Amino acid sequence: MADQRLETPVIIIGAGPAGTGTSFFLSKAGIAHIVIEKALFPRDKVCGDACSGKTALVIKRANPEWLEEILDKDKEFLPSWGIKFVAPNGRDLDIPFTAKRTKETKAPGFTVSRLKFDNFLFEKMRASAYCSVYQEAEVLNIEIKEDGMVCVRMRQNQQEYEIISRIIVGADGDKSAVRKKFINADTSPKTYAVGLRAYYEGVSDMHSDNFIELHFLPEMLPGYFWIFPLPDGKANVGVGILSEVIRKKKINLREMMLNAIKTNPAISKRFANAHLIDKIQGWGLPLATEKQALSGDHFILTGDAACLIDPFSGEGIGNALYSGMLAADAIQKSIAQKDYSKEFFKQTYDDVVYKRLGDEFRISTAMQRLCKYPWLFNYVVNKAYKSPSLKNTISCMFTDMDMRDQLRKPSFYFKILFNK
Ligand SMILES: Cc1cc2nc3c(=O)[nH]c(=O)nc-3n(C[C@H](O)[C@H](O)[C@H](O)COP(=O)(O)OP(=O)(O)OC[C@H]3O[C@@H](n4cnc5c(N)ncnc54)[C@H](O)[C@@H]3O)c2cc1C
Known part of the structure; x- marks a missing residue:
C-alpha cells in the first residue's frame, strides 16, 4: 500500500533537458505536472558540454529572459562562434557558425558543464507553480490500468507514493525505464554510439573565438576525437565511436583516446602542459539513424529515451529540449480533446518530430556513412x-x-x- 496517492494530468520521468523542456512548455500552457527524478540536482551528466543554436532557440521560446541571462553570463556559459574540423589527413578547417557576424551578433552556441547547465534548467523548471518535483526518487513500477489511467509507484525518503495520471512522458535518458516498459525493445546496437569524456586544464592553442574542435582521426572513423573549450581555461575532451565499430574492431576506447593525446603529433603538443582534473567517464548515445515509434497509448518519449541524438555530430541536448517542447504541445492537444491514444500521439507528436527533425537526421546519417x-x-x-x-x-x-x-x-x- 502506498503512503500517499496523488493525481496529476501529466507525469514526467527524468529532469534532464528532455524533461525540463517538456515541463517548461506544459507550465506555459498552464498544465500541472509531476516530475520524478532519481538524482539530486545539481547532478553531472557525461557529455561534450556543447550547446547549439537549437538549444538557444528552445530556451528563448520558453522564456527570452532565460536566454539573455545565459548570454550575459559569458564567463559561465562560454560563447562559441564556430567549429574546427580536422580531416583524417590532419588538415584543419575553421568554419564559423554564422557567415555574417556584426558587433551586435550574439554567439549561436555556447559551452558549459552539464552540472551547471542542467541545474540552470532545473531551477527554472521548479520555479513554476504548475510543476512539482520529486528528486532522489525511485520509480518502483509503471503500469496502465484497465480504465486507461497511468499509475506510477515511486519511493522518496522512505515514503511510497502512487501517482495517477492520463499521460506519462519518458524523459529518462538512454536507459529509459519508460521506453523499456512500453516499446518493449532494446535500442538496436547499430544505432548506438559510445562516448568518453575527460575534463582537462591547460590544453594549449585553443581557438580565440572558442571554436569547438572535431578531429576525425583515421582510427576513429566514422567517430571522432573532440576538444571543446570550457570556462576558466578548462576543456572537455573526448571520443565518440559507433558501438558496432567498437565491437567489431575490439577497440579499447579509453586506450584509444589516451593514445591520441599522447602520440598524435598535432594533438600531443597541445597537451604537453595539460592535466586531467576528473576521472574519465563513459556513456551511451542512442542515435536517430532509424525512424521509430516515439509514443503510444498514454505515453510519449523525449530526448535520449526517444533516441534523438544527431547521428553525425552527437548533438542531443538541443533535440532533447526541442522534443520536450513538441511533446508539451501534443499533450496540450490531447488533454483538450481527451484523446490519449497511440493514433493521436502519432499524429500530434511522432509525425511532427520527424517533420521538423527528419531531414536533419537523414542528412546526418548520410554524413556519418560518408565519414567511412x-x-x-x-x-x-x-x-x-x-x-x-x-x-x-x-x-x-x-x-x-x-x-x-x-x-x-x-x-x-x-x-x-x-x-x-
Ligand atoms: C560522451 C557524450 C558526449 C556528448 N556530447 C554532447 C554535446 O557536446 N552536445 C550535445 O548537444 N549533446 C551531447 N551528447 C548527448 C547528450 O548528452 C544527450 O543527448 C542529452 O543529455 C539528452 O538529454 P535527456 O534529457 O534526454 O537525457 P539525460 O540528460 O540523460 O537526462 C535524463 C534524466 O533522467 C533521470 N533518470 C534516468 N532514469 C530515471 C528513472 N528511472 N527515474 C527517474 N529519473 C531517471 C536521470 O537522472 C537524468 O537526470 C553527448 C552524449 C555523450 C554520452
Missing part, C-alpha cells in the same frame, strides 16, 4: 581550405538545411571537383 571514406573527407577539407566560397557554403550548412542536404548528393562533390 577518409579520402572523401580529406578531399572536401583540402578544397575548402583553398576556396573561401566553399568554406562559406559549408558555414551556411549550419543554418540552412537545404544547403546541408547538398552533402548527400554526388553532384556536390562533382561541383567541387570541377570548381563549379
Whole structure:
C-alpha cells in the first residue's frame, strides 16, 4: 500500500533537458505536472558540454529572459562562434557558425558543464507553480490500468507514493525505464554510439573565438576525437565511436583516446602542459539513424529515451529540449480533446518530430556513412581550405538545411571537383 496517492494530468520521468523542456512548455500552457527524478540536482551528466543554436532557440521560446541571462553570463556559459574540423589527413578547417557576424551578433552556441547547465534548467523548471518535483526518487513500477489511467509507484525518503495520471512522458535518458516498459525493445546496437569524456586544464592553442574542435582521426572513423573549450581555461575532451565499430574492431576506447593525446603529433603538443582534473567517464548515445515509434497509448518519449541524438555530430541536448517542447504541445492537444491514444500521439507528436527533425537526421546519417571514406573527407577539407566560397557554403550548412542536404548528393562533390 502506498503512503500517499496523488493525481496529476501529466507525469514526467527524468529532469534532464528532455524533461525540463517538456515541463517548461506544459507550465506555459498552464498544465500541472509531476516530475520524478532519481538524482539530486545539481547532478553531472557525461557529455561534450556543447550547446547549439537549437538549444538557444528552445530556451528563448520558453522564456527570452532565460536566454539573455545565459548570454550575459559569458564567463559561465562560454560563447562559441564556430567549429574546427580536422580531416583524417590532419588538415584543419575553421568554419564559423554564422557567415555574417556584426558587433551586435550574439554567439549561436555556447559551452558549459552539464552540472551547471542542467541545474540552470532545473531551477527554472521548479520555479513554476504548475510543476512539482520529486528528486532522489525511485520509480518502483509503471503500469496502465484497465480504465486507461497511468499509475506510477515511486519511493522518496522512505515514503511510497502512487501517482495517477492520463499521460506519462519518458524523459529518462538512454536507459529509459519508460521506453523499456512500453516499446518493449532494446535500442538496436547499430544505432548506438559510445562516448568518453575527460575534463582537462591547460590544453594549449585553443581557438580565440572558442571554436569547438572535431578531429576525425583515421582510427576513429566514422567517430571522432573532440576538444571543446570550457570556462576558466578548462576543456572537455573526448571520443565518440559507433558501438558496432567498437565491437567489431575490439577497440579499447579509453586506450584509444589516451593514445591520441599522447602520440598524435598535432594533438600531443597541445597537451604537453595539460592535466586531467576528473576521472574519465563513459556513456551511451542512442542515435536517430532509424525512424521509430516515439509514443503510444498514454505515453510519449523525449530526448535520449526517444533516441534523438544527431547521428553525425552527437548533438542531443538541443533535440532533447526541442522534443520536450513538441511533446508539451501534443499533450496540450490531447488533454483538450481527451484523446490519449497511440493514433493521436502519432499524429500530434511522432509525425511532427520527424517533420521538423527528419531531414536533419537523414542528412546526418548520410554524413556519418560518408565519414567511412577518409579520402572523401580529406578531399572536401583540402578544397575548402583553398576556396573561401566553399568554406562559406559549408558555414551556411549550419543554418540552412537545404544547403546541408547538398552533402548527400554526388553532384556536390562533382561541383567541387570541377570548381563549379
Ligand atoms: C560522451 C557524450 C558526449 C556528448 N556530447 C554532447 C554535446 O557536446 N552536445 C550535445 O548537444 N549533446 C551531447 N551528447 C548527448 C547528450 O548528452 C544527450 O543527448 C542529452 O543529455 C539528452 O538529454 P535527456 O534529457 O534526454 O537525457 P539525460 O540528460 O540523460 O537526462 C535524463 C534524466 O533522467 C533521470 N533518470 C534516468 N532514469 C530515471 C528513472 N528511472 N527515474 C527517474 N529519473 C531517471 C536521470 O537522472 C537524468 O537526470 C553527448 C552524449 C555523450 C554520452
